[in-house]
Amino acid sequence: MSTIPHIIPTTLSDAARADVLELQEKISGFKSGRIPEERFKAYRLTRGVYGQRQLGVQMFRIKIPYGKLTARQLVRIADIAEEFTNGNLHTTTRQNIQLHHVHLEDTPAMWARLEEVGITTREACGNTVRNITASPTAGIDPDEPFDVAPYAEALFQYFLRNPICQDMGRKIKIAFSSSQKDSAYTYFHDFGFIPRLQVVDGVEKRGFKVVVGGGLGAQPYIAETAFEFLEEEKIIPFTNAALRIFDRFGEREKRMKARLKFLLDEKRGLSLAQYKQLIEQEYPALPHKEYTVDRSLVEQPVIPEARTWPEIAILDQQKFEQWKKINLFEQKQEGFYTVQIKLQLGNLSSETAKELASLLQEGLAADDIRVTINQGLLLKFVRPEALPYLFYRLNHLGLAEPGFGTIADITACPGTDTCNLGVTNSTGVALELERLLKEEYPELIGDSRIAIKISGCMNSCGQHMAANIGLHGSSIKHGALVVPALQVVLGGGVDPSGKGYIAEKVVKLPTKKITQALRLLLDDYDDGALEGEYFNDYFTRRGKPYFYSLLKPLADLSKLEQSDYIDWGHTDAFIPEIGTGECAGVSYDVVGTIITDAEERLHYAHKAVAVQKWADAIYHAYSAFVIGAKALLLSKDLHCNTHQGIIQDFQQHFYATGEFALDLPYDELVLQINKQEPTEAFAGHYLQQADDFLQKVLAKRQQQLEQSKVEKVVVDTYYKA
CATH class of the missing domain: 1.20.120.330 (Nucleotidyltransferases  domain 2)
Structure with a gap:
């Protein structure tokens, strides 16, 4: 562990250097007792430093707008993970990377090293504008009207260090989807942008459908449509004014009611029309009434040159063909493929990360990695002739497992592994369900009609309320003992047309019954669904009571065994240990x-x-x-x-x-x-x-x-x- 003060590189920008020095000074003030703990907590959160379940160490969240990384940046993160952490890079549903088991005193040095390669942790946590997400396929999506990445980048840069969003009542989450299919899940964001083209005064213009006030968590809301079409030069002024109104009118005392979705509640807050009216009244104060986004803001990657790759023997031809069918798609750029990498639980060792980066540096793909919303990775501009050799190299790294974006690609937050709010072990049950699918339902590995997402608590970091089959950590009191449990929710996610749904709570089951619950759901769907029927349509047709009756026998506590009192991945009886969330305010x-x-x-x-x-x-x-x-x-x-x-x-x-x-x-x-x-x-x-x-x-x-x-x-x- 390093000690403060650290030497700050002279190559940093003035703003980044000031940020790192300030964090160093605040840590010193906290350690010396000059800054109370709760006040320091509020500060460090806005710098990406988040307390872990384990005492004495922190989670360090890196802010990666729309998940875009270069090979050099990935190597730098891996180097930092090796030097300061347990060596694991954890990808998140917000296209970030988190490093765990970090000592507080090391965070200024880590941040400085990241800033050297153009990465920040500023406003990665806390009551700020969080990481702006976007479809990882932006720029290559065959269905996109245009590339949304420059707009996501412009919005990120505009609000970074902006005084409006340094100390709001709660966090703000923003997403850009590349097409109407809403692959970025804008429908559950505070602000969502979907690209559209429209003829205005005889000229085709770029713009966005804008949705506001969505959210997941214990009380999920589907975002409302604020504009069917808002011209591209108006999205930053609109967001600026909208944030000012949220800052002024948003709840701050009652933390559970402090999100934008609660402000836009006509009975207790503002109607959408009232919100938009207040936004209009804010425009005189804006420094920009229109803001033209530089479309070259996001540097386009150098396309790999055509070349001859080493001839290799594919030992598992079936896996290779399955990988090509499931994990690849043809880009809108003719003659190129995108390769999607399934990361189990979103975990990537620093050693593997460096080897992956070397593949880009060798020219197997463009130097433009995207962290995906389902905790995976995406490689762009792969030539057809490079696919066998790339598969061979990825397979050697354990990164060629077929199933990206399918039922076999289960999303799970860290749960009780590291999070204070975790109730049950979401990673343990995710591994067990992936094992079950691989062994008992291999024919479903390519099925993208069903997504499974798991959160360790109701706060939905694993986005369980946006899953066809979702689970969140809970518990059941049984006599003097407590049973680890998972709440089953069904019917969430985005359908093939791009319409978003929030899952419905069906039944709470002991965690050890979840494997049998999944079998029942999959077998019932296979038996009862119409030809080609989407899972959510099947759920709606059958109705919630039908699924409650199907699963309810598994909730019978009179038939529990000793193992049911032990959570997945543990050996001792379950004891609920829920800490205080790090977003909580001072007491x-x-x-x-x-x-x-x-x-x-x-x-x-x-x-x-x-x-x-x-x-x-x-x-x-x-x-x-x-x-x-x-x-x-x-x-x-x-x-x-x-x-x-x-x-x-x-x-x-x-x-x-x-x-x-x-x-x-x-x-x-x-x-x-x-x-x-x-x-x-x-x-x-x-x-x-x-x-x-x-x-x-x-x-x-x-x-x-x-x-x-x-x-x-x-x-x-x-x-x-």
Whole structure:
């Protein structure tokens, strides 16, 4: 394990260097006791450092927009995994790579090494805009109207380090699908973009169908359509304004209600029409009313040259033919194939990763790897004559297993292996189900009509609610003992037409009964489905009660055996151990510390002015206004669950009562932000007003302290807004 401080490479960009140095300083402050643990947690999450189930080590999440990696980048990740971790690269359903068993003190050095090859961990976790995903086939998809990768890249770059999304109420997830088939699952994202072409004033234009407010988790929502067609130059301004409204109106106190899907609940929040109206009102504050995406933003890979490859003998011709049939498809670029690699549980050793990278460096495929949404990998621009030799090399690495994207390619989050929130071992049951399919249902290995996804808890990191057959970790109380269990959900995913479905809960079963449950489901489908009938159509036709009756006998606790009390992959009796999720907010703080937060925002505002980023300066000043007001509201035990609520409550309880004098009513003062263009003049004026306001907040707080003689403790969840 390394010790801080680390030497930061001089080759980093100024922004990256500042990021790494700040993380190093914050770790030092935390270790010395100057920064409380909960406050440090909120900070480190936004830098990709996430606590593991095992004490004393972290998960380090790398942010890889739309899953795009070069061979050099993959080798660098592998090198870091070897030096600082257990040597395993874990791919995720959000096209990221996670490294586990990381020591906190090593994270600045790891981040710096990643930045040298153009990779960041900034905003990979926490209440930020998370990794922007996209169809891994973007750019090569025969069905795509155009390549969506440049738009995903532009959106990633635009919001990286953007002040709007550094401290929102909750995370935001964005996806781009390459076609109407919705292979990126936009339907369960906060914002989803599907490419379309439309003739506008006689000219064919690029644009997107835009959906908003989707989500999985314990209460899944299907996203609503905001626009059937939004011109390409409007998607970044729209997203910018939409995030501002989410930041201002989104819930912050009740964590389980803080996602965009809950804000867009007409009964308790905003209708889609109201949301869009508020978005329109935000446009004056935007630095860009239109934003033209540079279509060359994503560098196109060099296509491998035609050459003669070594002649090899394929020892398993049947496997080779099956691999070609299932794991390959012809690109829209004539004469080239894409090879898809099935990674069991999304795990790739550092040694294997390096050998895979060497195949690209040799010219067997283009230097453009994509991490796929089902935890696999995709290689592009493979020439037909290279396929036998590529298969031979991949097979040697254990990466030529047929079944990518089929029922045999089971998605599973790490579950209780490393996650605090895991209830049961999702990886263990995934391995068992893959074994069962291979041994008992080999004819289904190429069947893409059924997807199986498993999560260790209800939060759906394994995307079980978007599976035809989904499972999530749970437990069943049986006398004095607890049985590890899995909730079975059916009927989720995207149908062949691109329509998205959320799975329905059917029955909870002991985990050791899941193998028999899968047999029952597959046999019943084989016997009862119409010719070519999609699984979800079959589920709908039969109905949920039918499947409940089919599986219910397996839930009979009177017939349990001793092994049923032991989870997959374990030898001891099951004991539920659920920790606190790392996205949870702080549990307490003091008002004075919150005022320090406001001062920090003003510091960022002045730094933005120094580099002439007027819109950033204005937004940091806005945050200082709100956080300063929050501190005084909390001093009176008034709840602070949204920014909008803070603005209204400070107006009512401090300004309207005459307790806090201002030149303008507080709400008018703060909300100048969405009525003024982000000019240099307004930025200077607004920042000065924020400076003056915070000085008055400090004076008011000093007055309160002189009266009470003790610092105010803010209890429970009030701090989060």
